[in-house]
Amino acid sequence: MKTLHNLLIVTFSILIFNSCEKVIEFNGEETKPMIVVNSFVTPDSLIYAQISKSKFFLSNKTGFDYINNADVSLYINNIFKEKLTFKSDGLYLSNLKPNTGDTIRFYITADGLDDVESISVIPDQPVILSADTTFKISFTDFQLEGEDTIGYYQAGELGFRIKFKDESNRPDYYRLTLKKHAVIDAGGGVTYEDQFYMPFTLEGFENTNTGGGLFDIFGGIIVDSKNQQLITDDLFNGKEFVLKFTALSSKRVIKPGYEDRFFYSSDNVVSEEYIVNLQGISKDMYLYLKSKEMADGIMDGFFTEPVQIYNNISNGIGILGSYTSIRTSFKTR
Structure with missing residues (x-):
């Protein structure tokens, strides 16, 4: 009986794994790359944005494809403040720290890619x-x-x-x-x-x-x-x-x-x-x-x-969050 019990467990496990397997054919075309933006803004720190280019999901390339020649415009409460300065590896940095309640907006352009933008409002401090x-x-x-x-x-x-x-x-x-x-x-x-x-x-x-x-x-x-x-x-x-x-x-x-x-x-x-x-x-x-x-x-x-994964970058991919x-x-x- 013990041998039969073990056999049933093994058989059930095989059925589970086989039932999860599904072959999907991909017949589409490679999609156009998009701008990827990642930024979390807080009153404790200078405003920044990490910018890269999306990759086709079947690509075998590893690592990030950083965009080092983007134009990153910063608006605070609908007023243009400055263009962020490129530092390295897709990192762009502002000279400003936001305040609680500020509305932060990025408008970003890069050669050969669609323009993107995003907005976030700094929440109240707990x-x-x-x-x-x-x-x-x-x-x-x-x-x-x-x-x-x-x-x-x-x-x-x-x-x-x-x-x-x-x-x-x-x-x-x-x-x-x-x-x-x-x-x-x-x-x-x-x-x-x-x-x-x-x-x-x-x-x-x-x-x-x-x-x-x-x-x-x-x-x-x-x-x-x-x-x-x-x-x-x-x-x-x-x-x-x-x-x-x-x-x-x-x-x-x-x-x-x-x-x-x-x-x-x-x-x-x-x-x-x-x-x-x-x-x-x-x-x-x-x-x-x-x-x-x-x-x-x-x-x-x-x-x-x-x-x-949730995305709030218009015409692009990524997240502009605040805390x-x-x-x-x-x-x-």
């Missing part, structure tokens, strides 16, 4: 009213030398509560990220910094990573834990709201003088903090990131249809 964190210990391991405790390792869950105010009665869009920053003693008077974005789970929101993975198909459990969360204000338009989210965390505390007993220099943490970044993002930026998230998610699953940020940090060591 208002954080309060922020706190807790650490729930799930495991502790004491390191002993003889009868002396020379250190311990703890693992658990960091819980965050961010209360903020959604200022307007219009639809608003947000992006939430969590970054860990640590200063580590490498020994010999040398320290170095280590920082990275952390996956986290946001309470009370649906799993936005669509595309059903293998475990989902067979009835398993998938936890929605990732490095960003995209949020609409459908639940709290014009109101105060508390974002609750958790992240796995661990630490090792070493008794002074016993550092050489431990193999990893990363155990010798001098300081550690977690940085929460709540961004107000434009609708176009939200739709772009959402579609990209969905497209990335289908790589993990079966029975899924391709997802088209504002507010950060709050929690020092844990």
Whole structure:
């Protein structure tokens, strides 16, 4: 019976993979290249645009085909301000930083390609009213030398509560990220910094990573834990709201003088903090990131249809998005 059970599983798996295979003939002509624009504008930084040329999807060329001779006109609130300066590898830079509420418009031309344009309005900065964190210990391991405790390792869950105010009665869009920053003693008077974005789970929101993975198909459990969360204000338009989210965390505390007993220099943490970044993002930026998230998610699953990445470049391809940020940090060591 066990052999028959295994045979049925293998047969079912083969049927799944075969059912996903489909041969599609392409009888069309190669499409004309278009201007590709990528730009995310924020009051914290100079306005920029990365400009390249699209490629035919059957092309075997790798890398980006940058456009280094484009003419990039910048308008703010319908007033022409300047032409962006070419730097390198398709990067064009302005001398200006935008303000909250500004309407940013690009009009871009390049030889042999259709002119393109795009518009984005800088959203309001989120208002954080309060922020706190807790650490729930799930495991502790004491390191002993003889009868002396020379250190311990703890693992658990960091819980965050961010209360903020959604200022307007219009639809608003947000992006939430969590970054860990640590200063580590490498020994010999040398320290170095280590920082990275952390996956986290946001309470009370649906799993936005669509595309059903293998475990989902067979009835398993998938936890929605990732490095960003995209949020609409459908639940709290014009109101105060508390974002609750958790992240796995661990630490090792070493008794002074016993550092050489431990193999990893990363155990010798001098300081550690977690940085929460709540961004107000434009609708176009939200739709772009959402579609990209969905497209990335289908790589993990079966029975899924391709997802088209959102585009707001008229006559071209790409994204002009805008955002504002507010950060709050929690020092844990």
